[in-house]
Amino acid sequence: MDRQKNNMQCEVFFNPDRVWLAQVWQALEQQACANFFLSWRWIGCWLDCFVGNFYLIEARQGNQIVGLGIIVEARHKAGLGLKKRYYLHRTGETRFDQIWIEYNDFLMLKGQESQIRQRMLSTVMRKLVKKEVLVIGACESDTFPATVIPNLARQCIWETKTYTLDLERLKARHRRLDQAISRSARYQIRRSMRQYAALGKLAVSTATTPEAIKALLEEAHPLHVKRWGSQPGQSGFVNPYFMRFHHLMCVRNHDVLAVSKITAGEHTVAIMYNFHWHGQVYFYLSALNYDVPITHAKPGLVAHYLLINQALADGASRYDFMGGATRYKRTFANMESGLAVYAFQQPSLALHVENTIRDFKHRLQVSEE
Known part of the structure; x- marks a missing residue:
């Protein structure tokens, strides 16, 4: 477990019991400031319709669950092989994700969201994602700021406005x-x-x-x-x-x-x-x-x-x-406000080169317009 000074613990589980998950999710909902897309009304239907294997990230303070999130692993073509990507409350499959979640986030105890979110994201990246990519969205642009975890690379892969x-x-x-x-x-x-x-x-x-x-x-x-x-x-x-x-x-x-x-x-x-x-x-x-x-x-x-x-x-x-x-x-x-989809990963030379090329292409397109 990831134990912190304030006794917050984060742990990742693989395929926990779904009946138990429904119970603890709805119990935390009552203590959270959850939007509709983080309610079990949406999450439960999504899980039953589209998700086979999944990981659960759980945050606790003492015996109290203060944070929950469901991570799905997907594999995408990359060069001659396959590369893993992990998704928060999405599958990575376009045909499934067309239902389109908005205001995506972890489900967290009201009043401590910033601290819990940082700990949960840090644990997911270190224990599960490692050198791969975690995709979160669509979320409000300021929910996962670029500084949410020091030295973690954040790339915006889609954005729009929400009204x-x-x-x-x-x-x-x-x-x-x-x-x-x-x-x-x-x-x-x-x-x-x-x-x-x-x-x-x-x-x-x-x-x-x-x-x-x-x-x-x-x-x-x-x-x-x-x-x-x-x-x-x-x-x-x-x-x-x-x-x-x-x-x-x-x-x-x-x-x-x-x-x-x-x-x-x-x-x-x-x-x-x-x-x-x-x-x-x-x-x-x-x-x-x-x-x-x-x-x-x-x-x-x-x-x-x-x-x-x-x-x-x-x-x-x-x-x-x-x-x-x-x-x-x-x-x-x-x-x-802003709405975005972000990709998080550990910084690397390959990522730096990729971002440099992407920025150059973007500036070139702007100059041609």
């Missing part, structure tokens, strides 16, 4: 959503809503049973594929592993899934898939219909406008658009 609407800020200022967005956005939304309403009543209905949720996801399928494409890596609806995961989510977690259908009379405007967790709304995906017979269709703006107002009425504290720098997210959000 959130802090509803408590609106309430504190006694502002309606209409008052918090720009005049242009307000005009576009109202114009589009008037045109939708001319086709029939504009309404929101949310599925409340596993069967109803699955039915709405089936209805969303062609709309999502039309927008994002039917090739591997495009719409998740054509990925059977993606669908398997969400069908299991429907069965186990329908009480925290909010799959809503926005209609104008008999016309489908949008189908929205959100998670509701501890007073927060997490926007996961949308299937938008641009074929409704009106001249100024804004299905995404209108759908989010209606659902944000519903969240306000329900007393939610946040409406989180999550990752992706798209205009409609900026329209509503009053907070933004």
Whole structure:
């Protein structure tokens, strides 16, 4: 074990009992400030759908578990051979990871996250990863800073912005959503809503049973594929592993899934898939219909406008658009931060050369633009 002066101990286990893991994970959840993606609702479904062998990193103070994380080993082609990579709460397989975890981190006791995270990462790197690579993400950019462990190399391999609407800020200022967005956005939304309403009543209905949720996801399928494409890596609806995961989510977690259908009379405007967790709304995906017979269709703006107002009425504290720098997210959000995927490894001459070449190529591309 990795024993520290404050009696914190970290240990790595291979394939611990899953029933025990579910119990201790959910027990720690009650003492952590865990986002939805670190809850057993998400982690348990991911583990059962995609993970065979895995490692558990556990941190303890005395007899109390204060940190947990699941590491999966994958092998990737590198030159003429295979190279190991380790992933936190991911598998390293694109077809499985398309479900896309955000705000990734270790699950940790509230109030001691920085100290526990550093100890857990240090133990994983020293005892498990060693000279290989550990991939963590997508996480908030400041969760695992470059200085989290001295002399550990951190490379950003993907990044974007994440956007959130802090509803408590609106309430504190006694502002309606209409008052918090720009005049242009307000005009576009109202114009589009008037045109939708001319086709029939504009309404929101949310599925409340596993069967109803699955039915709405089936209805969303062609709309999502039309927008994002039917090739591997495009719409998740054509990925059977993606669908398997969400069908299991429907069965186990329908009480925290909010799959809503926005209609104008008999016309489908949008189908929205959100998670509701501890007073927060997490926007996961949308299937938008641009074929409704009106001249100024804004299905995404209108759908989010209606659902944000519903969240306000329900007393939610946040409406989180999550990752992706798209205009409609900026329209509503009053907070933004970075989201990234990082690769950690021990520094080496080969890594230094690789990073130098990568930086040179990046500067060359920038100069050509």
